[in-house]
Amino acid sequence: MKNQFILSVEHASNFIPEEYLPLFQGADELLSGHRGYDIGIKRTAETIASFFSLTVVTGEHSRLLVDLNRSPQNRNVFSEFTRKLKRSEKETLLNKFHSPYRTDLENRIGNLLEAGDFVYHISFHSFTPVLNGKERKNDIGILYDPSRDKEKAFSQHLKQELLKVNKGLAIRFNYPYQGVSDGMVTHFRKVFAAHQYAGIELEINQKNFTQLLKENELVKNLLETFRNVLSFYQKD
Numbered sequence: 073m074k075n076q077f078i079l080s081v082e083h084a085s086n087f088i089p090e091e092y093l094p095l096f097q098g099a100d101e102l103l104s105g106h107r108g109y110d111i112g113i114k115r116t117a118e119t120i121a122s123f124f125s126l127t128v129v130t131g132e133h134s135r136l137l138v139d140l141n142r143s144p145q146n147r148n149v150f151s152e153f154t155r156k157l158k159r160s161e162k163e164t165l166l167n168k169f170h171s172p173y174r175t176d177l178e179n180r181i182g183n184l185l186e187a188g189d190f191v192y193h194i195s196f197h198s199f200t201p202v203l204n205g206k207e208r209k210n211d212i213g214i215l216y217d218p219s220r221d222k223e224k225a226f227s228q229h230l231k232q233e234l235l236k237v238n239k240g241l242a243i244r245f246n247y248p249y250q251g252v253s254d255g256m257v258t259h260f261r262k263v264f265a266a267h268q269y270a271g272i273e274l275e276i277n278q279k280n281f282t283q284l285l286k287e288n289e290l291v292k293n294l295l296e297t298f299r300n301v302l303s304f305y306q307k308d
Contacts, residue, residue: 073188073189074187074189074190074288075189075190075191075192075306076184076189076190076191076192076207077124077126077191077192077193077194077302078126078127078128078129078180078181078184078191078192078193078194079117079120079121079126079127079128079129079193079194079195079196079306080128080130080193080194080195080196080256081110081113081114081117081118081128081130081131081195081196081197082131082135082139082140082141082173082195082197082256083109083110083113083131083139083140083141083197084109084113084114084117084130084132085109085130085131085132085133085134086103086104086109086115086129086134086136087132087133087134088133088134088136088137089133089137092137092154095118095151095153095154095157096136099136102136103134103301104199106198106200106278107135107136107151108134108135108136109134109135110196110197110198110199110278111198111278111281112276112278112281113198113276114130116196116276116281116291116294117130117196117199118130118289118294119291120294120298121196121296123295123298124298124302127180127195129173129176129177129180131173133169135148135151135217136151136153136154137151137153137154137165137169138150138154138165138166138169138170139151140169140170140174140256141195141197141255141256142254142255142260143259144166144171146254147307149166149170150162150165155300174209174256174259178260178263181193181264181269185264185268187244189213190268190269190294191269191270192226192305193257193260193269193270193271193272194271194272194273194274195255195257195271195273195274196273196274196276197273197274197275197276198275198276198277198278198281199213199248199276199277200278201277201278201279203248208247208248209242210243210247210248210275210277211241211243211246211249211277211279212234212242212243212244212274212275212276213243213244213245213246213249213273213275213276214227214230214243214244214245214246214272214274214275215245215246215247215249215250215251215257215272215274215275216245216246216251216271216299217252217261217271218246218251218252218275220261220266220270221264221266222270223251223270223271223272226270226305229301230272230297230301231243231245233297233300233301234294234297235295236297237297237300238293241293247275248275249273249275251273256271257271257272257273276290
């Protein structure tokens with residue numbers, strides 16, 4: 073059995089398709105901020121994926137249209153801009169944007185599992201440094217399900233390797249969100265068994281994206297860390 077890796081970025085874009093722009097009149101500031109998308113994270117994940125020849129799947133529209141990281145039953149799958157739509161219009165959003173993304177990612181993971189290998193799925197996110205007046209001081213959050221042994225072991229190993237590269241990084245487990253909260257990896261834990269799949273959410277504080285990507289110290293840290301982690305998990 074080999075370990076395979078796939079990356080995803082559910083909140084990669086703040087794009088609103090033209091036919092839905094009337095719903096978002098006056099919302100430019102929200103769309104360009106942390107509610108519109110996960111600032112800085114798409115290029116970070118794509119840089120890592122390109123460097124290590126990994127597959128990365130990215131969302132192509134704003135979560136304010138429909139949130140790919142929420143289950144269809146979750147009230148927050150729709151924002152205040154789309155929650156007011158008719159049921160049929162919401163179904164259209166789910167069928168046009170939400171379901172195809174999840175199905176594509178599920179199929180990609182399934183294809184990797186066909187050979188009997190194990191898949192580590194890392195879902196990349198970023199979070200705002202201040203939410204509701206409360207400062208979040210950690211640089212990185214590693215989210216996982218404590219009941220799944222491989223997720224726990226991988227998360228601990230990832231933290232150890234990050235701190236080897238930069239001992240000054242502030243890293244917390246299951247923060248700023250719980251690893252078992254509704255999300256993409258939570259969904260796939262119901263689809264794929266623990267002996268097949270491990271879903272990890274990597275949350276990066278957006279304060280780390282004030283520099284250009286090519287000069288970003290944290291991105292350099294992540295590249296070195298992933299080189300160490302992948303060499304360990306992909307060894308024969």
